[in-house]
Amino acid sequence: MYKKVLLTSAIVLPMTMTSIHAQSSQGIITASSLNARSGASTSYSIKFVLHKGDKVNIITFSNGWYKITTDNNKTGWVSSKYVEVQNTTTIKYVSASSLNMRKGPSTSYSVITTLTKGEEVEVISEENGWAKINHNSKTGYVSSKYLSDEKPVKITIKYVNADSLNVREGAGTSYKILGTYNHGDEVKVVSIDGNWAKIQYKDGYAYISNKYLSNEKPVTVTIKYVKADTLNIREGAGTSYKILGTYKKGQEVKVVSIDGDWAKIQYENGYAYISNKYLVDKMPTDSENDNKDNNVVGDVIINENLSYSFDAMVDYEYKLSQQGYNRIKANLSTNNQNSTKYLQATREDLSKYLNPQTFSTNANGRLQFLKIDKYREGITASELNAFFNKYCKSNSVFINKGQAFIDAAKKHNLDVSYLVAASMVETGYGSSTLAQGVEVPGENGEKVKVYNFFGISAFDGTAVPSASQYAYKKGWTTVDKTIEGSAKWLSTNYIHSTKYKQNTLYKMRWSYNTGHQYATDVSWAHIIAKVMNNIIPYYDNSVSLEFLIPNYK
Incomplete structure (x- = not known):
């Protein structure tokens, strides 16, 4: 747009020079010839002559004269009435939370409208701290100091709803891990693209999975445990409310609040209520099962001499901890916080869970060292089915699958108590989304239900889709096939691996100088061992259990 500047006798111009910024700096000569002088009046000498159509850059304005420069860097003063000003606008953004747009360049002028942070405006010119702007077909003035050349980043506050969440250098699981967030941590989200959120992180930006933000x-x-044999889960805080399901003895409960005799709990995708008087702070198995010797006749204890010291092992694992690979629930840490969020394991935490003496002196703890690289006869399918009926919910995919577990353990030479226990822990006793089955498109477009019991290939941000695709490629289209496929995967990658030879829970969890460790939770082996301790009693007394206890240098 071109605007011709007309000066009339009604206009009183200031005697001082006023700076005109680059937003209105270009003009076109309209006279056939125009003298450019050394000062702002005809009394000054002529420096050079301009002609119609020549373009000049306007630097300042004074008393009807423009100070200009030409493309070949000549400088002079010309009469403004022979210059047609070309308004070159600039896009800027409101940087204040709110900004008044006024009819004139001072606060004494009335407000036309109020702009909000991040709104885009078209700057025509800037003068004496005020910007003349166009916005939504209106022209007005705003304070220049509240405009920015860059659009302000709009921050959305979200919260982490996973136990821990990796912070990555880029939007994908292949990018380097920069750190972790814990459950409930506040995150400043800049933008979201698909499954990934760009966030403000330290002095820059990073990325996390959007799926785990709320x-x-x-x-x-607060984690509590059921001490009754069975405990009803109700729709409200009272026995008159509908029963939604049941918990069994020893099951973990996530308590949100307690009001009298009733506890509000997290249940499935919402909330429910259970009687608080049947909840305890520690699992009954901590006192009842840990010291209960469920081992059978003929147990064999083997001390395995290691070539490195216990301190060297702790040092190595502590380095991994600092990189985010060893985590512990806050209520189990030496920090002893009443929270279920995961923290970086301390050296003291690692010393406790790495020390064989911490667990090998009782039956439950000793199962971390049970050799699981051999199938043992002595447990029947009906006995395993009794276990499933006792500990699993009625919708569990493992109900009556005792024979499938025995067949898989026998085929891949694994201890069946381990295979069952690991499957229970990994799937929430057969009730997780991947355990219940996920439909994926088949080759001909039809829906195919697949299962994945160990979250294999479940990547950050795409856990269910990626794990489901892996299951489809493996042909895990039935529960039986997935039990067998899981056993094969565990056998090949850990238990019977010729490279790693991780044939105990302890070795699967801790592997010196290899980084090949099954889990990040430092208590993982202890958790699996607790479930195994509920299966071991089914073994016949004639079965011999072999324990491989590490003996550090």
């Missing part, structure tokens, strides 16, 4: 801060939960 708009509301997660409630603080």
